[in-house]
Amino acid sequence: xxxxxxxxxxxxxxxxxxxxxxxxxxxxxxxxxxxxxxxxxxxxxxxxxxxxxxxxxxxxxxxxxxxxxxxxxxxxxxxxxxxxxxxxxxxxxxxxxxxxxxxxxxxxxxxxxxxxxxxxxxxxxxxxxxxxxxxxxxxxxxxxxxxxxxxxxxxxxxxxxxxxxxxxxx
Numbered sequence: 276x277x278x279x280x281x282x283x284x285x286x287x288x289x290x291x292x293x294x295x296x297x298x299x300x301x302x303x304x305x306x307x308x309x310x311x312x313x314x315x316x317x318x319x320x321x322x323x324x325x326x327x328x329x330x331x332x333x334x335x336x337x338x339x340x341x342x343x344x345x346x347x348x349x350x351x352x353x354x355x356x357x358x359x360x361x362x363x364x365x366x367x368x369x370x371x372x373x374x375x376x377x378x379x380x381x382x383x384x385x386x387x388x389x390x391x392x393x394x395x396x397x398x399x400x401x402x403x404x405x406x407x408x409x410x411x412x413x414x415x416x417x418x419x420x421x422x423x424x425x426x427x428x429x430x431x432x433x434x435x436x437x438x439x440x441x442x443x444x445x
Contacts, residue, residue, distance in 0.1 A: 338418075340392065341392070341418070341441055344384065344392070344394070345420075345422075345439055347383065347384070348383065348384070348394075348396065348439075349367060349368050349370070349422070349424065349437075350365065350367040350368070351365070351383065352365040353379075353382065353383055354374070354379060354380075354383035354384075355370045355371060355374045355375050355379060355383075356368075356369065356370065356371065356374075357369040357370065357371045357427045358371070366427075368422075368424045368425060369424070369425045369426070369427055369432065370398065370424055370425070370426050370427065370435070370437070371427050372400065372426050372427065372428045375396075375398055375405060375407070375426075376407065377407050380396070380407050380408075380409065381409075381410065384409055386409035386410045386411045387410065391411070392441055392442060392443060393408070393409045393410075393411040393412045393413065393441070393442040394408065394409050394412070394439065394440065394441055394442075395407070395408035395409070395412050395439075395440040396408070396437060396438070396439055396440075397437065397438040397440075398426070398435060398436075398437050398438075399435060399436045399437075399438065400426045400428075400433065400435040401433065401435075411442075412442065413442060415442060416440045416441070416442065417441055417442050417443050418440070418441045419438065419439060419440045419441065420438075420439050421436055421437070421438050421439075422436070422437050422439065423435075423436060424436070424437050
């Protein structure tokens with residue numbers, strides 16, 4: 276009788292151990308635990324990457340406004356840039372000496388409002404030095420830079436320097 280009792284207990288244990296349903300359920304549980312840890316780790320990695328890049332993307336460089344205004348002075352046909360009417364082409368960084376005057380500066384950069392930055396441009400060309408400034412220029416310098424450019428004087432192109440001085444709006 277002891278043997279049959281042992282056999283019954285063994286059979287019940289073996290049935291429970293080798294039960295296909297219990298075996299699949301145990302595998303699923305381990306799989307879901309591993310997948311859960313991987314997903315949680317991936318979530319935190321993505322949150323970290325997105326939050327660190329978001330602030331960098333939204334920052335505007337501090338001198339962007341000055342850069343764009345200076346590019347307009349040196350590249351726009353409405354300002355000082357040499358413009359060929361026959362082929363409708365502007366030549367950036369080549370200033371037409373006949374356009375470099377106060378009237379073109381006022382037309383190109385409207386400084387009637389005192390809330391915009393003011394500029395003073397000094398062109399050094401050969402022995403000449405021509406200085407023009409916006410209407411709101413007040414005489415003090417916040418920033419300045421020198422750019423190497425070309426000047427076209429009646430078809431003759433020579434090297435020149437332009438000294439650009441900037442004031443902040445008050």
